[in-house]
Amino acid sequence: MRIGFDRDKYLTMQSAHIAQRRAQFGGTLYLEFGGKLVDDMHASRVLPGFTPDNKIVMLAELADDVEIIVAVNAKDFARNKVRADLGTSYEDEVLRHVDAFRGYGLKVGGVVITQWTEDNRQALDVKRKLDKLGLRTYRHYPIAGYPSDVARIVSPEGFGRNEYIETTRDLVVVTAPGPGSGKMATCLSQIYHDHLRGRSSGYAKFETFPIWNLPLDHPVNVAYEAATADLDDVNMIDPFHLAAHGEQAVNYNRDVEVFPVLSRLLEQILGASPYSSPTDMGVNMAGHCMSDDAACRAASEQEVIRRYYKALVTEKREMLEPVQSERIALLMGRLGISPEDRPVVRPALDLARSTGAPASAIELPDGRIVVGKTSPLLGCSSAMLLNALKALAGIDTETDLLAKASIEPIQTLKTQHLGSLNPRLHTDEVLIALAVSANGDDNAAAALAQLASLRGCDVHTSTILGSVDEGIFRSLGVQVTNEPVFATKSLYRKR
Structure with missing residues (x-):
């Protein structure tokens, strides 16, 4: 930036x-x-x-x-x-x-x-x-x-x-x-x-x-x-x-x-x-004290788009009329910008459309876009997080930072003992597994060392995040927006 x-x-x-x-x-x-x-x-x-x-x-x-x-x-x-x-x-x-x-x-x-x-x-x-x-x-x-x-x-x-x-x-x-x-x-x-x-x-x-x-x-x-x-x-x-x-x-x-x-x-x-x-x-x-007007203009336009998505998600969650989002849409019109002027939006939506499942995208500090898709082992946010850390650490995309054998016991714990219906690993569970792996795996250690580089990065997901992933991204300083779509059709959702 x-x-x-x-x-x-x-x-x-x-x-x-x-x-x-x-x-x-x-x-x-x-x-x-x-x-x-x-x-x-x-x-x-x-x-x-x-x-x-x-x-x-x-x-x-x-x-x-x-x-x-x-x-x-x-x-x-x-x-x-x-x-x-x-x-x-x-x-x-x-x-x-x-x-x-x-x-x-x-x-x-x-x-x-x-x-x-x-x-x-x-x-x-x-x-x-x-x-x-x-x-x-x-x-x-x-x-x-x-x-x-x-x-x-x-x-x-x-x-x-x-x-x-x-x-x-x-x-x-x-x-x-x-x-x-x-x-x-x-x-x-x-x-x-x-x-x-x-x-x-x-x-x-x-x-x-x-x-x-x-x-x-x-x-x-x-x-x-x-x-x-x-x-x-x-x-x-x-x-x-x-x-x-x-x-x-x-x-x-x-x-x-x-x-x-x-x-x-x-x-x-x-x-x-x-x-x-x-x-x-x-x-x-x-x-x-503004030293670069163009930089502040660009950053502010991105903030308006983020506020727009935030309003959409709030209205969806709380079943509110689209009052706030419509107000912000008018502001975007004044600035001549649209939601897709956020670089991570289109890659996340394209991947979601091609896979038929939730997807996410992150823009790295150097401008590269890294995506994550949903799999039997990982949610899209967890996959994107690992892919981003690999990209930042210069690790080959085909390298598995977490072995399937280390993920499956966590899934068993979640579904058989802790009452979770979702076997996929959330971002907090992925980070814990990565930290454990870092003790004996140089790649995992190199990836973990890049966490601080994520601060200030932009993320977009094709569905509304759960409270756990939302909290992890907030702690990492990542700026997340979501499409106003729930990941499941369940009426009860843990926040």
Whole structure:
């Protein structure tokens, strides 16, 4: 993959710009971090060279000044919300975030549970667990009329009900496992309480996407719309920025819609709003650090196609109407691309058609396409994985990395003792067998050594993956898409 983003330049520029914003306010700056602060996989896919840990590395350089608050919506606990790209619950995500922050030497001030109600049993259980783990927890309550009823919001019945988060650093980063967690409201609530206490504080927003100084129809910004198709987010020209500064800037509908109310809230709390537009609130420098526009365009177009297939599979699994996939199809039309512009799609479908069974294809780092077909011993994903490792290690395609004699006992264990109806080996079983074989087989050892080379590779399968293969590819860092077709006609499917 061509590098299209200058990581070092980004770290330098971003740190400097945050320092400027801190100086603007003095006192405490509450910095709302949109997107993923930990493992920003979307950014790393559409901006090749932007590593998933970029933002947290940047904050680590300011570790002595930074304190982090994790916000999470109580309703997300009640509905057992899961982070889609990692498959982890929001409860686990909170703990994972805290561990990651501490691992970088960053101070975690606590966890705020927003939209708190006493009848939410799941949220109450999570709060008890967090308390027992020694994490400070705070409760912020729903406010009737939020965000339009400014008088109620900026009152003892609004922000005044929220528990004040005691912080000790001048730069307070408010982050969350996902969208809709109440980060902005948390920041504004803190400013309200600071004002009552006679403390100086301000607010700014760190939102990587959409990138404000890229064109509205740039594939990087279109990819953001595809990623948030379930939220009805739409990129648009910021009308407030155009009116105030005479220049076009890209923002998204939710920030534009809420900006007049946000300005009034800041006026009520601070006496005057420091911002003329929602774009003014931002501190994002990513658009200044793209080193190869063509590389970022190509990567973003591929991300839009991946999001399209993901939407199709979700709709198939959950028996939903094709709302998200149709939205993303329109975005693909705007970019002039189609699903088959993903290089691994056609080889997988052609093999499936010729064999009459599930098939898969992977694009290796050098551009070679390797396929895998279904056999009595191996599923197509397992076969493709072995074929890819052989290709990367320079092993002849006819060489068997796993002897039939080593596979059959595993099949017997699965079908006769563990209750599986499918005798074929999944990817996890293949990797374990390969690791065992590597002790006495040089070819197996050479193939196993190539696993890291698969990170970032693209895969397409002709049927929906099971949960095991899906998890293995996620752990390997492989970017998988599937046709929205189940591998069997069974009504019950283990996920």
